[in-house]
Amino acid sequence: MNRFIAFIKKEIYHIFRDYRTLIILFGIPVAQILIFGYVVSNDLKDVRIGILDHSKDNVTQAITDKLISSGYFSIEMNLSGEHEIEKAFRGGRIKEVIIFEPGFAQNFEREGKAKMSIIADASDANTGNLIANYTRGIIYNYLSEINKDIILPYSIMVESRMQFNQLLLGVYMFVPGTMALILILISAIMTSITIAREKEMGTMETLLVSPLRPSHIILGKVTPYIVLAFMNAVIIILLGYFIFGVPINGKISLLMLGTILYVVLSLSIGIFISTLAATQQVAMFISMIALMLPTMLLSGFIFPIENMPLLLQWLSSVMPARWFIALLKQVMIKGNGLIFIWKEVLILSLYSLFFILLSIKRFKVRLE
Numbered sequence: 001m002n003r004f005i006a007f008i009k010k011e012i013y014h015i016f017r018d019y020r021t022l023i024i025l026f027g028i029p030v031a032q033i034l035i036f037g038y039v040v041s042n043d044l045k046d047v048r049i050g051i052l053d054h055s056k057d058n059v060t061q062a063i064t065d066k067l068i069s070s071g072y073f074s075i076e077m078n079l080s081g082e083h084e085i086e087k088a089f090r091g092g093r094i095k096e097v098i099i100f101e102p103g104f105a106q107n108f109e110r111e112g113k114a115k116m117s118i119i120a121d122a123s124d125a126n127t128g129n130l131i132a133n134y135t136r137g138i139i140y141n142y143l144s145e146i147n148k149d150i151i152l153p154y155s156i157m158v159e160s161r162m163q164f165n166q167l168l169l170g171v172y173m174f175v176p177g178t179m180a181l182i183l184i185l186i187s188a189i190m191t192s193i194t195i196a197r198e199k200e201m202g203t204m205e206t207l208l209v210s211p212l213r214p215s216h217i218i219l220g221k222v223t224p225y226i227v228l229a230f231m232n233a234v235i236i237i238l239l240g241y242f243i244f245g246v247p248i249n250g251k252i253s254l255l256m257l258g259t260i261l262y263v264v265l266s267l268s269i270g271i272f273i274s275t276l277a278a279t280q281q282v283a284m285f286i287s288m289i290a291l292m293l294p295t296m297l298l299s300g301f302i303f304p305i306e307n308m309p310l311l312l313q314w315l316s317s318v319m320p321a322r323w324f325i326a327l328l329k330q331v332m333i334k335g336n337g338l339i340f341i342w343k344e345v346l347i348l349s350l351y352s353l354f355f356i357l358l359s360i361k362r363f364k365v366r367l368e
Helices: 002-017 019-039 058-069 082-090 104-110 125-147 171-201 204-209 214-242 252-276 280-298 310-316 320-333 338-362
Strands: 047-053 073-078 096-100 113-121 155-163
Touching (some): 058 073, 058 125, 113 125, 125 155, 252 280, 280 310, 320 338
Parallel strands (some): 047 073
């Protein structure tokens, strides 16, 4: 028994001396519970809205104040006419527009009823529907407050409309998100095992003594997979269009450009991982852990980025999938041109260049 207890003590000392084991035991669970606790939420917070107030009276101002004081909404812009609504939505500046009819207060006080409209961005169907429901709930709460001591109650007719996705189809959100997740996982895994496989099979010596430079080896590893991954992307787009009815309202050329940039970026990340890993199993493990969970949680694929704490919003900005999903929605669903997606194109291009250069720099020309 003494020897057994001594053996247990030895194992405990060994665990606490190995920082990697401690990270797995304590670091990963803490990080996951914090991320899931803050990210996995469908609650709204500071949703940017636009106000088109044709009346500009005390009642419309009271309703606007009620919306803002709820903490769910913040006014991003005041619109001067209907012609500005489409541009505001396409630019991604707002998620909802609230329209008050002319003479709102007069109709409200004389006839006991007035009309207003809600237009929500439903490119993300769940979020768009949730925004509209929250808005109606606040308006009805306002009515209940002013009607509690009145015999003939006031009423507000609220007309709702969903922009870009009138039927609230979930595939408008899931097809772009799934496409981003599949491409980055498959592309990164395919390329992450390439150099690791050369090391395991003992063929790295042949590459190192060849006249090829590190840049030639890296680009040579990436190039064949670009065609294969791009074919994968085209298949997903065609399935989304013909099977699930996801529209392609923008230019096909812009969609293909964004897809190629994202494929190249995913492959370059995989190559970078392969320069770090000694074996194929380690390369695949790193690819899955480092890419799958962050892509699902922090890219806006499932949970709105606006609802996350500021720190996680900053962290999501380094997720390549975030920019690709935004690009897909802008081109496929909103039909926007290059003037609206130049930022996403630039970010994906810079990311690709960064990881390719980093992989070339880390590529070892000598065996260890």
